[in-house]
Amino acid sequence: xxxxxxxxxxxxxxxxxxxxxxxxxxxxxxxxxxxxxxxxxxxxxxxxxxxxxxxxxxxxxxxxxxxxxxxxxxxxxxxxxxxxxxxxxxxxxxxxxxxxxxxxxxxxxxxxxxxxxxxxxxxxxxxxxxxxxxxxxxxxxxxx
Numbered sequence: 001x002x003x004x005x006x007x008x009x010x011x012x013x014x015x016x017x018x019x020x021x022x023x024x025x026x027x028x029x030x031x032x033x034x035x036x037x038x039x040x041x042x043x044x045x046x047x048x049x050x051x052x053x054x055x056x057x058x059x060x061x062x063x064x065x066x067x068x069x070x071x072x073x074x075x076x077x078x079x080x081x082x083x084x085x086x087x088x089x090x091x092x093x094x095x096x097x098x099x100x101x102x103x104x105x106x107x108x109x110x111x112x113x114x115x116x117x118x119x120x121x122x123x124x125x126x127x128x129x130x131x132x133x134x135x136x137x138x139x140x141x142x143x144x
Contacts, residue, residue, distance in 0.1 A: 005070040005103045006058055009130065013059075018140045021060045055083050063096050064143045068130075070103045072116050077108075084125060097143075100127040101136060 001007040001022070013020055059066040069076060084098055105115045120127040128136045 003068075003070060005130070006068050009068050009101065010059070012133070013140065016137060016140070018061065020066075023056050023058065024060050025056075053079075055079070061140065061143045065096055065098045066101055067098065068101045068103070069116075072100075072102065072106070072108070072119075077119060080125065081123060084123070098125065099139065100125060101130055102127060103130050105129050105131075 001010060010020075010022060057065040058068050067080070080098075080100065100116075100120060102116050105117050108114050108116065108119055114122075117127060117129070119125075128139060130136060
């Protein structure tokens with residue numbers, strides 16, 4: 001496991017009898033990350049240079065992808081938007097369900113204007129807070 005939160009979440013799912021795959025090879029998806037300070041060697045342009053990156057989900061339960069997050073950085077947010085958009089285009093809306101599980105509903109920035117949950121609401125991304133285990137367990141048990 002890559003983080004303490006992933007480890008504790010996996011241990012909790014094991015305790016609750018939830019069967020899952022950890023970082024499975026499928027579904028595979030490439031997402032695009034904008035590279036700052038890069039330029040295209042073909043045309044010399046400096047803007048809109050992207051690098052393809054492989055996305056491997058934390059957990060998969062049937063057709064539900066569960067991404068666990070302790071700290072939800074700006075890069076993580078850009079990555080999740082790109083992944084959600086790419087999944088919808090590649091697999092069709094509704095083929096895979098992407099759910100974020102946050103360790104805490106922290107503030108996005110030091111200015112305290114919005115929380116992780118506010119960001120998910122803004123972009124229509126399903127989320128749960130790990131400190132509300134009954135809601136998370138209800139989600140996990142409802143996956144068919």
